Amino acid sequence: MITRLxxxxxxxxARGKKRLAVAYGQDSHTIEAVYNAWKEGLVEATxxxxxxxxxxxxxxxxxxxxxxxxxxxxxxxxxxxxAVASVAAGxxxxxxxxxxxxxxxxxxxxxxEAGLFPPKSVLTHVAIVELPGxxxxxxxxxxxxxxAPDFKQKQKQISFLAETAKLLGIETPKIACISAxxxxxxxxxxxxxxxxxxxxxxxxxxxxxxxxxxxxxDVALYKEVAEHKKVKGSAVAGDVDCLLxxxxxxxxxxxxxxxxIGGGELAAIVKGAKVPCVLTSRGDSALSKKYSxxxxxxxxx
Numbered sequence: 001m002i003t004r005l006x007x008x009x010x011x012x013x014a015r016g017k018k019r020l021a022v023a024y025g026q027d028s029h030t031i032e033a034v035y036n037a038w039k040e041g042l043v044e045a046t047x048x049x050x051x052x053x054x055x056x057x058x059x060x061x062x063x064x065x066x067x068x069x070x071x072x073x074x075x076x077x078x079x080x081x082x083a084v085a086s087v088a089a090g091x092x093x094x095x096x097x098x099x100x101x102x103x104x105x106x107x108x109x110x111x112x113e114a115g116l117f118p119p120k121s122v123l124t125h126v127a128i129v130e131l132p133g134x135x136x137x138x139x140x141x142x143x144x145x146x147x148a149p150d151f152k153q154k155q156k157q158i159s160f161l162a163e164t165a166k167l168l169g170i171e172t173p174k175i176a177c178i179s180a181x182x183x184x185x186x187x188x189x190x191x192x193x194x195x196x197x198x199x200x201x202x203x204x205x206x207x208x209x210x211x212x213x214x215x216x217x218d219v220a221l222y223k224e225v226a227e228h229k230k231v232k233g234s235a236v237a238g239d240v241d242c243l244l245x246x247x248x249x250x251x252x253x254x255x256x257x258x259x260x261i262g263g264g265e266l267a268a269i270v271k272g273a274k275v276p277c278v279l280t281s282r283g284d285s286a287l288s289k290k291y292s293x294x295x296x297x298x299x300x301x
Contacts, residue, residue: 177213
């Protein structure tokens with residue numbers, strides 16, 4: 001089982017190089033991450049962006065720009081369109097967001113004419129977080145795309161969490177449906193949905209997973225808390241693999257607190273398109289972006 005983010009890099013390298021299309025890839029963090037991914041044998045990369053800016057950024061980083069295929073385009077939205085088209089045409093295996101804003105990047109993926117988004121699919125964000133205080137990697141959703149997932153979307157999110165956990169070697173992932181309390185309270189809508197999802201998991205309706213909920217975050221992560229709160233019969237509490245958050249606010253706060261306050265590191269992709277799409281914040285480190293590239297390469301067919 002993969003227990004550290006650097007092990008994802010090694011596993012992806014073992015699968016062979018993937019072709020990476022980077023939309024508006026002209027900032028230092030993105031170029032450094034792509035360069036490191038290239039150096040480790042993860043990718044061959046095409047950067048869509050202003051060629052002069054890319055070359056100047058490479059010079060600042062002491063990187064030879066000739067290792068990249070550069071498509072000169074100064075408009076960020078056009079860079080997204082061109083990068084998406086290359087992936088949809090089969091000329092690249094993985095899509096990556098550069099300096100462009102998330103809304104423009106997502107519009108490019110969702111564009112029906114581009115052919116990257118299957119009909120009736122669900123796009124969701126899945127991240128893997130390595131926390132110093134937890135004994136294994138945590139796979140979480142959704143911190144960036146769906147503001148308030150409905151019940152059907154949550155079922156799909158569970159399947160994407162399971163798919164991602166299986167990339168780490170976890171055949172039967174333990175998934176916690178997070179709410180404000182581990183008690184089933186009819187007055188809290190997310191509580192009821194968590195309870196229903198847990199029962200669906202018990203009956204095999206969600207695939208080869210173990211689902212429990214509602215669980216508060218502390219109960220999901222720490223067995224001693226679950227014991228102190230007298231939460232009985234949970235195979236998930238204290239040994240959770242995946243966290244399903246009730247909304248984007250709770251997921252995003254956990255995600256950013258884990259990395260900026262808790263000293264964690266991350267990898268993040270978009271699931272639901274025809275290929276894995278790297279989606280990190282423009283402020284994320286080059287290391288986070290390299291790990292995200294590796295995760296996308298590991299997930300690519």
